[in-house]
Amino acid sequence: MPVNFEESGARRIVGATKWVERHKKNPVRKRGGNAHRGDGGWWAKITGQDATDKFKYTWKFLEPQDVDESSDALAENNAFLQGVTDEEPYNYAVEIYRSIYVVKNDIVWITPSRNQEYYLFEYVPGSKLARLPAANSITARSADTPGQGTVTIESAEWTGSSFTIGDTEEELTVFNNFATAITTDSVNFRYVDITYFQSDRAWFVTGAGCS
Missing domain, CATH: 2.40.50 (OB fold (Dihydrolipoamide Acetyltransferase, E2P))
Structure with a gap:
């Protein structure tokens, strides 16, 4: 017996399929540590801005150091979060309101986009x-x-x-x-x-x- 899908349901299936296929090629990095809020995102440092499309930003992964939290090491070097690689990911990130005024070296929380190749972050620097x-x-x-x-x-x-x-x-x-x-x-x-x-x-x- 054939199954009938409404248009909205079919679109949800297509979107979910694209998300899975995309993340097979560019999977979410799962890393431990208290600095992570879940498997769907990670801390990152903004490293640059596209000269033409200024809402596009390059970034690097960050993760917590293995340091004694009771020591003064965190306060002394201000580097609890450090880059895990010298290479920047291939895909750029976009601020969710498409801000073009994100300051280089600021730290943000990045997540994959459900239906785009780039990543997303919210900029709240104060x-x-x-x-x-x-x-x-x-x-x-x-x-x-x-x-x-x-x-x-x-x-x-x-x-x-x-x-x-x-x-x-x-x-x-x-x-x-x-x-x-x-x-x-x-x-x-x-x-x-x-x-x-x-x-x-x-x-x-x-x-x-x-x-």
Whole structure:
């Protein structure tokens, strides 16, 4: 006796079949450790952004180190999660709201897409401390149009009393919803507090040091 399928049921079967076939070629990596929330995802570090399709990001797997959690090792090197390979996976990742303002080296939780070849992640970084370089500015808001400028995100580590500044600087476009521009002179930089607003999928200035 033939079995009749409704269109919605048939589409679900097709989608499930594609998912299985795709993950035979590119299986989900199952690794132990408390840093994982389940077999369907893993921690990863964002390593780059496509120059043309800016919503596409490269990434690397991360997994917990085998360290004594009672020691000071975690606090000293800030490296509980480390890369498990020097090679980046073939398929790129996309932020679920297609944000183009994800900061390189940020850590995210990545999952496979049910019906696409790429991976997905949600970007919720909160706030960061950035620098507005000397002889630069972030323009003021004009009517309903935010101002904007470029700041640098530095590879700084908080020691408990001060910042240790690294060599790597990442440039980032930020928007300014205040009616006042933020400027620097030809010699001195300014610290700027920036916050990622998920509803707008962009970074906005939320504070700036006095000039």
